[in-house]
Amino acid sequence: MENNVASTKVCFGIDVGGTTIKVGLFDELGTMIDKWQVPTNRNENGRYILNDLSEFILNVIKDKKISDEDILGIGLGIPGPVRDDGIVIGCVNLGWGIFNAANVLTELTGLKVIVNNDANIAALGEQWQGGGKGFKSTVFITLGTGVGGGIIIDDHILTGSNGAAGEIGHMTVNFEETESCNCGKKGCLEQYASATGIVRLAKKYLSQNSDSTLLNNEKLNARIIFDHAKAGDKLAIDVVKRACSYLGVALTHVAAVVDPEAFVIGGGVSNAGSILIDYTKEEYENNVMQALRNKDFKLAILGNDAGIYGAAKMVVG
Amino acid sequence: MENNVASTKVCFGIDVGGTTIKVGLFDELGTMIDKWQVPTNRNENGRYILNDLSEFILNVIKDKKISDEDILGIGLGIPGPVRDDGIVIGCVNLGWGIFNAANVLTELTGLKVIVNNDANIAALGEQWQGGGKGFKSTVFITLGTGVGGGIIIDDHILTGSNGAAGEIGHMTVNFEETESCNCGKKGCLEQYASATGIVRLAKKYLSQNSDSTLLNNEKLNARIIFDHAKAGDKLAIDVVKRACSYLGVALTHVAAVVDPEAFVIGGGVSNAGSILIDYTKEEYENNVMQALRNKDFKLAILGNDAGIYGAAKMVVG
Numbered sequence: 001m002e003n004n005v006a007s008t009k010v011c012f013g014i015d016v017g018g019t020t021i022k023v024g025l026f027d028e029l030g031t032m033i034d035k036w037q038v039p040t041n042r043n044e045n046g047r048y049i050l051n052d053l054s055e056f057i058l059n060v061i062k063d064k065k066i067s068d069e070d071i072l073g074i075g076l077g078i079p080g081p082v083r084d085d086g087i088v089i090g091c092v093n094l095g096w097g098i099f100n101a102a103n104v105l106t107e108l109t110g111l112k113v114i115v116n117n118d119a120n121i122a123a124l125g126e127q128w129q130g131g132g133k134g135f136k137s138t139v140f141i142t143l144g145t146g147v148g149g150g151i152i153i154d155d156h157i158l159t160g161s162n163g164a165a166g167e168i169g170h171m172t173v174n175f176e177e178t179e180s181c182n183c184g185k186k187g188c189l190e191q192y193a194s195a196t197g198i199v200r201l202a203k204k205y206l207s208q209n210s211d212s213t214l215l216n217n218e219k220l221n222a223r224i225i226f227d228h229a230k231a232g233d234k235l236a237i238d239v240v241k242r243a244c245s246y247l248g249v250a251l252t253h254v255a256a257v258v259d260p261e262a263f264v265i266g267g268g269v270s271n272a273g274s275i276l277i278d279y280t281k282e283e284y285e286n287n288v289m290q291a292l293r294n295k296d297f298k299l300a301i302l303g304n305d306a307g308i309y310g311a312a313k314m315v316v317g
Numbered sequence: 318m319e320n321n322v323a324s325t326k327v328c329f330g331i332d333v334g335g336t337t338i339k340v341g342l343f344d345e346l347g348t349m350i351d352k353w354q355v356p357t358n359r360n361e362n363g364r365y366i367l368n369d370l371s372e373f374i375l376n377v378i379k380d381k382k383i384s385d386e387d388i389l390g391i392g393l394g395i396p397g398p399v400r401d402d403g404i405v406i407g408c409v410n411l412g413w414g415i416f417n418a419a420n421v422l423t424e425l426t427g428l429k430v431i432v433n434n435d436a437n438i439a440a441l442g443e444q445w446q447g448g449g450k451g452f453k454s455t456v457f458i459t460l461g462t463g464v465g466g467g468i469i470i471d472d473h474i475l476t477g478s479n480g481a482a483g484e485i486g487h488m489t490v491n492f493e494e495t496e497s498c499n500c501g502k503k504g505c506l507e508q509y510a511s512a513t514g515i516v517r518l519a520k521k522y523l524s525q526n527s528d529s530t531l532l533n534n535e536k537l538n539a540r541i542i543f544d545h546a547k548a549g550d551k552l553a554i555d556v557v558k559r560a561c562s563y564l565g566v567a568l569t570h571v572a573a574v575v576d577p578e579a580f581v582i583g584g585g586v587s588n589a590g591s592i593l594i595d596y597t598k599e600e601y602e603n604n605v606m607q608a609l610r611n612k613d614f615k616l617a618i619l620g621n622d623a624g625i626y627g628a629a630k631m632v633v634g
Binding site for chain 2: 081089136137151153158159160161162163164165166167168170171172175183184185188249252253254255256257258259260261287289290291292
């Protein structure tokens with residue numbers, strides 16, 4: 001292993017989550033050389049996280065005998081808003097307040113560090129080596145417990161003035177909604193198109209509908225709902241169509257702002273596959289202006305590694 | 318006049334409209350040195366437009382004795398979608414099809430040419446020397462006969478993969494609308510917040526409402542409606558609030574995508590002034606997620622010159 005990283009420049013792509021930190025070592029062409037997981041130490045407001053990371057990275061460099069001039073730097077993704085200058089604007093999951101995470105990790109390692117939000121680095125990773133490969137401008141939507149997003153323009157992350165660009169999950173798509181989203185607003189996309197949102201929709205449909213269905217309230221998750229929809233269960237299809245319809249409409253708004261080449265859909269819900277893409281694209285095409293029609297809709301393919309790929313790409317440039 | 322352009326680099330900012338072409342000569346710091354208007358010759362599908370322009374510019378250069386090395390180039394705005402590579406994707410108002418307008422005008426003049434859409438160059442102009450001055454990332458919305466938009470990120474226009482970024486006017490804001498927009502869709506922002514949209518709303522309110530009002534169907538335009546709203550006419554206020562409410566909501570969608578520092582509102586309707594800003598900002602703040610609150614809302618100040626300023630700025634870089 002020592003020798004096969006010597007021929008080209010390398011960089012680290014890091015994705016800090018609430019429980020584990022993913023670390024990847026990449027060459028500058030986007031090949032993953034190695035990857036590791038480190039537990040996230042959230043004690044004392046996460047003050048040990050960057051120290052732990054620094055120690056881990058310096059050990060890898062030593063173990064693999066990588067010389068300093070071959071290291072392009074470290075890309076770091078964290079679960080919260082980050083400004084272009086590296087300033088983290090608070091990160092509840094890690095216990096972090098407002099500080100310049102890039103500067104701190106540079107001081108600890110002596111390496112160049114670029115920091116961005118976890119959804120944004122996943123977006124960049126999917127465009128570099130995943131579902132968006134070959135495009136220069138994509139919008140990535142991650143449908144998991146929540147709904148996140150990332151906007152890539154000409155191979156670069158659009159960060160936004162307060163690190164909040166691509167917050168597609170909290171776009172209001174239903175002004176009639178009476179229940180509140182986690183963010184405090186009502187009618188956010190996340191309330192319909194996240195894994196929890198789809199279950200919420202299904203429960204609502206079940207309580208209001210007397211149609212025969214194989215879905216039941218006790219055993220409901222997004223996967224089961226999609227599986228029943230694929231098998232032809234009418235109520236499950238209605239739920240999936242409704243979720244995709246809000247997603248498709250939200251993407252028409254996104255397109256009117258940035259006019260991307262393609263949309264890339266990831267996160268656990270995207271395991272549903274083509275049914276998700278087909279219904280979403282149909283709703284998109286029915287509601288978008290002519291100049292924005294016929295966009296590509298792709299499934300993400302890097303799964304949980306998207307973040308470390310994108311973090312590395314930030315450093316490769 | 319010959320001598321005061323010799324000390325610094327200069328460039329041309331051009332805004333091609335359906336009836337007249339505005340030409341401005343600027344120094345690289347953004348001061349307008351001179352400006353002219355040339356009629357738009359739309360004969361034979363607008364084939365003479367770029368030739369006329371080239372002749373006019375070369376004459377100005379000769380008359381003002383500007384030496385070649387002092388000219389940064391020409392920025393050109395046209396009323397249709399343009400890709401980053403200078404390719405115009407059809408322009409109905411001029412009769413143009415699909416071709417590379419930048420290359421043609423470079424061949425004619427020997428100068429560097431950068432082309433973009435007229436709403437986009439107005440956005441850049443307002444950020445450079447107008448209502449958005451001092452910001453690096455703004456979203457410009459022009460409320461005129463239609464509703465246009467332009468997105469500026471880090472002092473550069475966001476063009477989009479098909480030149481359709483910033484097409485905010487055709488974002489769907491009302492899924493219950495039964496009348497069609499000019500674009501063929503239903504419920505576009507333009508149907509409510511343009512000058513014609515506001516009049517359309519007022520006529521609808523007048524036909525459905527028996528409240529006493531000073532508005533009457535025979536004599537209605539956006540200015541009259543705003544004037545009556547400012548004077549306290551309840552129906553006029555309802556109309557203005559409704560228009561601003563759709564605009565405010567559309568801007569929450571825009572913010573969730575690009576997270577700008579500020580919004581700049583221009584076009585004829587913006588002459589209404591603070592009443593427009595106040596109602597729009599109120600609706601925006603009530604409907605946007607926390608991380609995107611407290612944006613600046615500014616009125617455009619360059620009027621019809623915004624386009625030539627922005628066209629010049631594209632060349633200054």
